[in-house]
Amino acid sequence: MKVEKIHHVAYRCKDAKETVEWYGKMLNMDFILAIAEDHVPSTHEPDPYMHLFLDAGDGNVLAFFELPTKPEMGRDPNTPIWVQHIAFKVKDRETLIEFKEHLEANGVDVLGVTDHSIFHSIYFFDPNGHRVELACPDPEEEAMLKRMDEVKWDMLNEWSVTKKAPKHADWLHAKELDKV
Template sequence: MKIQRIHHVAYRCRSAKETVDWYIKHLNMDFVLAIAEDQVPSTKATDPYMHVFLDAGNGNVLAFFELPNSPPMGRDPNTPEWVQHIAFKVDSLATLEATRQRLMAAGIEVIGPTDHTIFQSIYFFDPNGHRLELACDTATADMNEKLDAVKWAMLEEWDRTRRAPKHAAWMHEKALKA
């Protein structure tokens, strides 16, 4: 078996309507589907929910569940908030910058742009507290080849030592010097 693609990725939200409106307004996504039930089809548990789906482009679907009978949303206290995030690809640095300006004008706090050498990105949070990233690829073919050549060695070294291998340290060297 070979996976064809991700069908959808689902997260929890505080308000389905607020979430759909926010993603339409700020990230220009299309609202494509809503499903609401009183019983969970997979578990048969009685737990009313609203399940909304947004088109993130090219067949990528982002979905959310509003669960009114569940305790308030929280985060894993053992995972830093920068770790779990959804990253969306944009077509150009100009789009990245224009979106950054639009988000900031709407009162949304934005980190970046951050230069990762092979891409640049900005970071911000949706109204549910989910961290989002917009990224624009900037890698050259040579950079991608260098990274591909060391990925297995890096993984093996990490697995043995739990220390960051330096095979691809060149990606952030200039940022660390700044």
């Protein structure tokens, strides 16, 4: 018994139409499905909602709920804003730079390109305040992943005991960060 893949990932949104249009314009995601009901099917709670689904590529689906009767969206005040995010893979660094330029040309503040060694990323926020990451593989990704695979359990076990960053993969962050 094993999970096959993620069916969809769902977030809350402030405005369903604005969200669909933003993801279409900024990330070229197609709007593939909308479900709207007055009762929650799983709990039978009376609560109108709009549930929308976007094609995030390669069979991946990003979904949102607009909940007009609930209090305004908030964040967990104990979790730093950089922690909760969704990351999408793009083909290569050239594509990553094209997205960065496209987003900035449309008024989106973009952080990065950040060099994580095994991949490179840009970060920005959608109109709902969700942090979004676009990442592309490094040309040496395969070799680096092999090195990381060899130490993953040692790192996890050490972290579990010490709650301090293990040094098994310090080479990963030896590069300068936040360069274009």
